[in-house]
Amino acid sequence: MINTLNVTYGLVFQEILSDNGAEFAARTKPAEHPFEAMLLELGIKHRYTRPYRPQTNGKVERFWRTLDDDVIEGTTFDNLDHFANELFEYLVYYNNHRPHQALAGQTPKAFAASKTTAIQSANY
Incomplete structure (x- = not known):
């Protein structure tokens, strides 16, 4: 989706805000989680919402x-x-x-x- 928005609309993301769900966040090293590894590769900062x-x-x-x-x-x-x-x-x-x-x-x-x-x- 991030690449599609970039290629189709020229949108460049500097940071992404997500919750702390397992689909977005690694419990150990960020580079080991596919979503976080993609953000690192694209140079996008990953910010998290406050729990609860x-x-x-x-x-x-x-x-x-x-x-x-x-x-x-x-x-x-x-x-x-x-x-x-x-x-x-x-x-x-x-x-x-x-x-x-x-x-x-x-x-x-x-x-x-x-x-x-x-x-x-x-x-x-």
Whole structure:
């Protein structure tokens, strides 16, 4: 994803903020964890949220709540593939068609496109 954003939109990351989950953080040496090794290789600083403080990672926590409300709660999935397909369809909707209050009613796609255009204009 980081490389895709860089290649497609010219976005360069200086640092990434994540929680302390095992998918992001090594318990021993950072270079031994695939995510942390990638960040080291790309020269991106890895910052962590404070443990047990969901407000420091509020946007991600809010997304999980929205996902739970819109997709997961009350739904029975036949198998992992069914869940993955539903999740994929929802993410397409969420990013391309669903207006977001925090983005003044824009979709994330429209918001990102406007920022990319502004960044490109500033670089010329």
